[in-house]
Amino acid sequence: MANPETKRKLDLIQRNLQETLGEDRLTKLLDDGKDVSIYWGTATTGKPHIAYFVPISKVADFLEAGCQVTILFADLHGYLDNMKAPWSLLELRVQYYETVIKAMLQSIGVPLEKLCFIKGTEYQLDRKYTLDVYRLSSIVTEHDAKKAGAEVVKQVDHPLLSGLLYPGLQALDEEYLKVDAQFGGVDQRKIFTFAEKYLPALGYKKRIHLMNPMVPGLTGTKMSSSEEDSKIDLCDSAASVKKKLKKAFCEPGNIAENGVLAFTKHVLFPLARGKPFLIERKEEFGGNKLFSDYETLEKEFAEELVHPGDLKQAVGREINKLLEPIRQQFEKPEYKELAAKAYPVEPKTKAKKGGKSGASEASEQLTPARLNIRVGKIVSAEMHPDAESLYLEKIDVGEAEPRTVISGLAGKVPLEQLKDKMVVVLCNLKPVKMRGIESQAMLLCAVSEDGAIEPLSPPEGSSPGEVALFEGFSTEPDAELKPKKKVFENLQVDMKTSSTCIAQWKGHQLATKLGPITAPSLKNASIR
Numbered sequence: 131m132a133n134p135e136t137k138r139k140l141d142l143i144q145r146n147l148q149e150t151l152g153e154d155r156l157t158k159l160l161d162d163g164k165d166v167s168i169y170w171g172t173a174t175t176g177k178p179h180i181a182y183f184v185p186i187s188k189v190a191d192f193l194e195a196g197c198q199v200t201i202l203f204a205d206l207h208g209y210l211d212n213m214k215a216p217w218s219l220l221e222l223r224v225q226y227y228e229t230v231i232k233a234m235l236q237s238i239g240v241p242l243e244k245l246c247f248i249k250g251t252e253y254q255l256d257r258k259y260t261l262d263v264y265r266l267s268s269i270v271t272e273h274d275a276k277k278a279g280a281e282v283v284k285q286v287d288h289p290l291l292s293g294l295l296y297p298g299l300q301a302l303d304e305e306y307l308k309v310d311a312q313f314g315g316v317d318q319r320k321i322f323t324f325a326e327k328y329l330p331a332l333g334y335k336k337r338i339h340l341m342n343p344m345v346p347g348l349t350g351t352k353m354s355s356s357e358e359d360s361k362i363d364l365c366d367s368a369a370s371v372k373k374k375l376k377k378a379f380c381e382p383g384n385i386a387e388n389g390v391l392a393f394t395k396h397v398l399f400p401l402a403r404g405k406p407f408l409i410e411r412k413e414e415f416g417g418n419k420l421f422s423d424y425e426t427l428e429k430e431f432a433e434e435l436v437h438p439g440d441l442k443q444a445v446g447r448e449i450n451k452l453l454e455p456i457r458q459q460f461e462k463p464e465y466k467e468l469a470a471k472a473y474p475v476e477p478k479t480k481a482k483k484g485g486k487s488g489a490s491e492a493s494e495q496l497t498p499a500r501l502n503i504r505v506g507k508i509v510s511a512e513m514h515p516d517a518e519s520l521y522l523e524k525i526d527v528g529e530a531e532p533r534t535v536i537s538g539l540a541g542k543v544p545l546e547q548l549k550d551k552m553v554v555v556l557c558n559l560k561p562v563k564m565r566g567i568e569s570q571a572m573l574l575c576a577v578s579e580d581g582a583i584e585p586l587s588p589p590e591g592s593s594p595g596e597v598a599l600f601e602g603f604s605t606e607p608d609a610e611l612k613p614k615k616k617v618f619e620n621l622q623v624d625m626k627t628s629s630t631c632i633a634q635w636k637g638h639q640l641a642t643k644l645g646p647i648t649a650p651s652l653k654n655a656s657i658r
């Protein structure tokens with residue numbers, strides 16, 4: 131790769147990527163002077179949010195490198211993935227996605243001449259494509275199809291056949307879009323290797339695969355449309371951006387699972403095109419500081435020379451610059467109407483006598499996905515000033531300030547055992563006053579029949595704010611659990627520790643990304 135132009139283009143294409151499969155083929159195409167064709171597909175399901183700037187910034191890199199880029203609005207894929215997008219809304223959501231993504235590209239000054247958009251159902255229902263789906267299904271095993279979609283297709287107890295078709299369709303897209311490469315997140319790696327294995331079996335060539343790392347959301351986990359605090363909507367107000375960033379997990383010196391820092395690396399620095407990143411500070415705290423590269427910013431943050439509050443303020447300023455033209459566009463009546471139709475809000479109606487309310491059935495499903503459970507660290511614990519049976523704890527759950535939690539552990543767990551203890555906290559109960567002090571969350575504990583109590587423990591190495599999920603359920607927590615609905619109370623009946631002390635709901639393990647949540651010693655105990 132002696133050609134300097136090849137190196138420049140390769141560096142742009144691979145900037146901030148985690149992995150490239152087929153780098154030698156990519157280099158050869160560039161050396162031959164070819165404009166590499168790349169496609170990125172996005173399933174038209176949940177509303178696009180601020181994290182979409184991560185792939186969009188890579189689209190900008192590809193275009194700057196002279197690539198031909200196709201953006202696929204994968205409407206059929208969205209339906210096949212456990213019917214995340216109802217068939218009746220597919221066309222409206224495609225229109226919404228196209229409008230939003232064009233607005234995002236325009237907000238960062240990306241020319242659209244070498245960019246094209248295509249809808250999956252424009253060719254995925256054709257005779258030849260359909261025949262190839264059948265050809266593929268005759269050689270792919272159930273094991274390979276399920277394995278390929280494990281990180282992408284929503285996993286449920288009784289999967290539909292549609293989820294097994296999903297990886298094969300994504301592989302065939304490479305051939306039918308006539309591209310040299312496919313771009314996506316590293317969570318799609320198994321689909322990419324599936325494509326490399328099976329496309330040649332149909333007589334089609336193997337493609338190059340470019341993979342972004344999974345960028346953490348504001349809570350320290352993957353950004354999700356269904357987890358409100360983990361994402362900023364593209365039409366959020368400047369005040370809302372500031373509020374969400376204030377709550378974002380950004381521990382001093384912690385550069386791992388730091389969504390605020392990651393956003394500067396994968397979006398703000400690439401889009402700055404060499405313009406320095408400004409941290410504004412008062413003179414007494416060192417004054418303003420300019421960073422010409424991300425590596426220096428990360429190093430100074432790790433050394434605690436940059437305060438999280440100053441970083442959040444700078445990131446919020448830049449996010450609002452990105453969002454302002456999008457906000458202005460969606461103030462227009464026709465775009466407001468499109469958003470309302472593509473993502474209708476089910477109106478709540480009063481319950482009929484002896485019947486259920488008219489609220490959406492999905493929102494009323496009683497599953498543990500509705501619980502917002504996080505890892506916490508007890509930073510202080512003392513007796514409640516007005517109750518001998520209660521402790522008053524301050525628990526860090528990865529937000530700007532610790533939450534105040536009142537627990538009934540007095541006389542059952544010594545105070546000295548609680549200080550700095552890593553625990554598990556239910557964070558979306560409605561705050562309630564207990565003897566004059568508001569409790570803002572619930573400390574989850576295992577309770578045996580004889581009354582012994584142990585706070586649940588996260589896996590070793592856990593950090594405050596990490597999300598805990600019940601196996602088989604995605605994160606879809608209510609913003610706040612309504613007391614009259616008794617969601618937690620009804621779920622709690624089936625929350626127990628196993629014979630090996632693992633926290634479960636109806637046999638589904640409660641776990642973080644590091645492993646299961648446990649009670650230190652209480653087996654077959656209820657969880658409260």
